[in-house]
Amino acid sequence: AMDTDLSSQDRKDLDKFIKFFALKTVQVIVQARLGEKICTRSSSSPTGSDWFNLAIKDIPEVTHEAKKALAGQLPAVGRSMCVEISLKTSEGDSMELEIWCLEMNEKCDKEIKVSYTVYNRLSLLLKSLLAITRVTPAYRLSRKQGHEYVILYRIYFGEVQLSGLGEGFQTVRVGTVGTPVGTITLSCAYRINLAFMSTRQFERTPPIMGIIIDHFVDRPYPSSSPMHPCNYRAGEDNGAVYPSVEDSQEVCTTSFSTSPPSQCVFTVTKAHFQTPPPVVTDTLKVPVMGLAFSHQLSSSRLSYQPAALGVGSADMGYPVLFAGGLNAAHPHQLIGPGKEGGVPPIPSQPAHGTQADQERMCTPLDGVHYSAATPSSSEDTETVSNSSEGKCGSPHDLLETIFIRKVGAFVNKPINQVTMANLDIPFAMFAPKNVELEDNDPMVNPPDSPETESPLQGSLHSEGSSGSSTGNTHDDFVMIDFKPAFSKDDILPMDLGTFYREFQNPPQLSSLSIDIGAQSMAEDLDSLPEKLAVHEKNVKEFDAFVETLQ
Amino acid sequence: PCRTRCCAPPALTPAMNCRAEVLEVSVEGRQVEEAMLAVLHTVLLHRSTGKFHYKKEGTYSIGTVGTQDVDCDFIDFAYVRVSSEELDRALRKAVGEFKDALRNSGSDGMGQISLEFYQKKKSRWPFSDECIPWELWTIKVNVVNLANEQERQICREKVGEKLCEKIINIVEVMNRHEYLPKMPTQSEVDNVFDTSLKDVQPYLYKISYQITDSLGTSVTTTMRRLIKDTLAL
Numbered sequence: 074a075m076d077t078d079l080s081s082q083d084r085k086d087l088d089k090f091i092k093f094f095a096l097k098t099v100q101v102i103v104q105a106r107l108g109e110k111i112c113t114r115s116s117s118s119p120t121g122s123d124w125f126n127l128a129i130k131d132i133p134e135v136t137h138e139a140k141k142a143l144a145g146q147l148p149a150v151g152r153s154m155c156v157e158i159s160l161k162t163s164e165g166d167s168m169e170l171e172i173w174c175l176e177m178n179e180k181c182d183k184e185i186k187v188s189y190t191v192y193n194r195l196s197l198l199l200k201s202l203l204a205i206t207r208v209t210p211a212y213r214l215s216r217k218q219g220h221e222y223v224i225l226y227r228i229y230f231g232e233v234q235l236s237g238l239g240e241g242f243q244t245v246r247v248g249t250v251g252t253p254v255g256t257i258t259l260s261c262a263y264r265i266n267l268a269f270m271s272t273r274q275f276e277r278t279p280p281i282m283g284i285i286i287d288h289f290v291d292r293p294y295p296s297s298s299p300m301h302p303c304n305y306r307a308g309e310d311n312g313a314v315y316p317s318v319e320d321s322q323e324v325c326t327t328s329f330s331t332s333p334p335s336q337c338v339f340t341v342t343k344a345h346f347q348t349p350p351p352v353v354t355d356t357l358k359v360p361v362m363g364l365a366f367s368h369q370l371s372s373s374r375l376s377y378q379p380a381a382l383g384v385g386s387a388d389m390g391y392p393v394l395f396a397g398g399l400n401a402a403h404p405h406q407l408i409g410p411g412k413e414g415g416v417p418p419i420p421s422q423p424a425h426g427t428q429a430d431q432e433r434m435c436t437p438l439d440g441v442h443y444s445a446a447t448p449s450s451s452e453d454t455e456t457v458s459n460s461s462e463g464k465c466g467s468p469h470d471l472l473e474t475i476f477i478r479k480v481g482a483f484v485n486k487p488i489n490q491v492t493m494a495n496l497d498i499p500f501a502m503f504a505p506k507n508v509e510l511e512d513n514d515p516m517v518n519p520p521d522s523p524e525t526e527s528p529l530q531g532s533l534h535s536e537g538s539s540g541s542s543t544g545n546t547h548d549d550f551v552m553i554d555f556k557p558a559f560s561k562d563d564i565l566p567m568d569l570g571t572f573y574r575e576f577q578n579p580p581q582l583s584s585l586s587i588d589i590g591a592q593s594m595a596e597d598l599d600s601l602p603e604k605l606a607v608h609e610k611n612v613k614e615f616d617a618f619v620e621t622l623q
Numbered sequence: 624p625c626r627t628r629c630c631a632p633p634a635l636t637p638a639m640n641c642r643a644e645v646l647e648v649s650v651e652g653r654q655v656e657e658a659m660l661a662v663l664h665t666v667l668l669h670r671s672t673g674k675f676h677y678k679k680e681g682t683y684s685i686g687t688v689g690t691q692d693v694d695c696d697f698i699d700f701a702y703v704r705v706s707s708e709e710l711d712r713a714l715r716k717a718v719g720e721f722k723d724a725l726r727n728s729g730s731d732g733m734g735q736i737s738l739e740f741y742q743k744k745k746s747r748w749p750f751s752d753e754c755i756p757w758e759l760w761t762i763k764v765n766v767v768n769l770a771n772e773q774e775r776q777i778c779r780e781k782v783g784e785k786l787c788e789k790i791i792n793i794v795e796v797m798n799r800h801e802y803l804p805k806m807p808t809q810s811e812v813d814n815v816f817d818t819s820l821k822d823v824q825p826y827l828y829k830i831s832y833q834i835t836d837s838l839g840t841s842v843t844t845t846m847r848r849l850i851k852d853t854l855a856l
Contacts, residue, residue, distance in 0.1 A: 112706065115822040118676070248797070
């Protein structure tokens, strides 16, 4: 009886609105947890592809995930769409932060006009969502992610599960929209107990079913896509993140662990793991990260080593799923964001010096970096061989040198190792995309992403030097005795205090002292004619080299 | 079309059928601007649409509203605003004047800034058009003075948390889906919307402020600024 009052056109429209509303909801939430400022441009002329008259970018991966989770269904009573936001530390422990729920209840509003009022109210609800996503605690956490933790998202469809949020979680309602078939409700339940430095024993439980996988994100679309590029202002305002980022960022964060294992956050409870909702197996938990680590993005898969988690490999559903997924599921490789026209550039601002060198060795097409530490399981070795070892130097080295801090920590922890996706096709990123196309689906065209620099990179820099000493010599004060904190002075002949004193008063460089300087200068002058002769002999080689540069 | 000055200044007491919401914040002097902008922008985000383009047969299409994140410098807070430089400028101008007035008032630093949404109702000559408010947002501000850096740091966080609450409050109100002006025909659009901006179309609004005197009982200095009219061509 419910549907008889609604014309079939209205019903179709309503279903479409709800579907795209769900997809846009996911985009807004995930983009709000990327760790970057989002900026889209207003356009006075309607483009026809901006649903709900709002410029909300579509990250193709995210749409893909959402569609997978929905599997052609719409939110209905008892079937809610949930976006779970969680945090994962570099130690591998994770914690659910928020669950955003898009639910439908039975309260119908028969009188309401679908194509007009419902549509506008859905638009208003999305605006509310934009506002609310910035005021829950996870927003600030997500803006600071990258060093010690990353923020991940997972989409599932079915019953809402709030048990992972800990005690005393709070709920905020974003809004509701009545429709002739039910009332749409959007809300967020968020954890308030963010005890990172909890000294309680964390449970080493296996990770949630959702797994980080790579996505094959290609850019076959011409640059005349109707979506607007995001940069409203040049400079630090970045575009939303583009095909890309949602992939395993384990690599980046793990190397920065500064917290000893005891300061970890507990993981998902066992109950959660053991009774996943039926549809969850297909959903993926993907990290939400900014562009800073685009060069890492191709390091797709995360392989949890049982040893690191203290759980026998038999208990881990993870590697099994994983191995199966490697070949069975989409062997998609993630590429970094690229300029319009699709060649992913190497990030211009590497985290550290040596990484820069490593990266410069790679050709631009190697924006698809196969960064992986030495995998320990055999099924991964074959994929390693497909890697860019010839191109980017040893993947292991790449990882080690990308994040100089805590390299030791990185190397020792097998959990940080990443295996590579199985990618047989070279330049696979340019191969045609094979996801389902809907004829009238405006979501199909991904936005073109301009190259952007993530503020995350900036933060990487600024925070990366926290290890450096701020040893300012105060000229006003005379140092009587220097007892550096945390230094032992009974073990090594050169203790920290001695070192500090010595480096404060370094000896003169030999090349700067006058006699020696004068002497070597004379020698240099003498040897000049000889050197010139040699160079003249090789002039052809030099010319050839110059040619190559032009 | 002649541009008449809207007759009534924003009501101190809401007119009939005008929804009124009051928010209160206590901030440090240097936080006033950002806090006000955060609230005003959040309200206007919900009360702006894309530009209307009327086609024949009374149908219209709507442009696209972009949004952007704004980080506050003096408050641990971030908010979303509509991507429109014109709108941002207008709000900054109003808030700047409010802040200056607060500073110059020499009183305890109390005042309020109001954002009123209204509809124009054309009257016959010689009567000027009526402005009928339908929603009034008032932000009461109490400026505090802090003694040291530690207090300031705490204030940064506290005000940030308070603003989060305010955003949630605003969204709650917006979600009530109470009265909104009917979507106008082309001839009526300027009576409902501010069509002067090039990229977005907020409902007609005006911003005004008052500084409370030290007694807090009655308003001795009332400064009204009709920003809307200032910006009108």
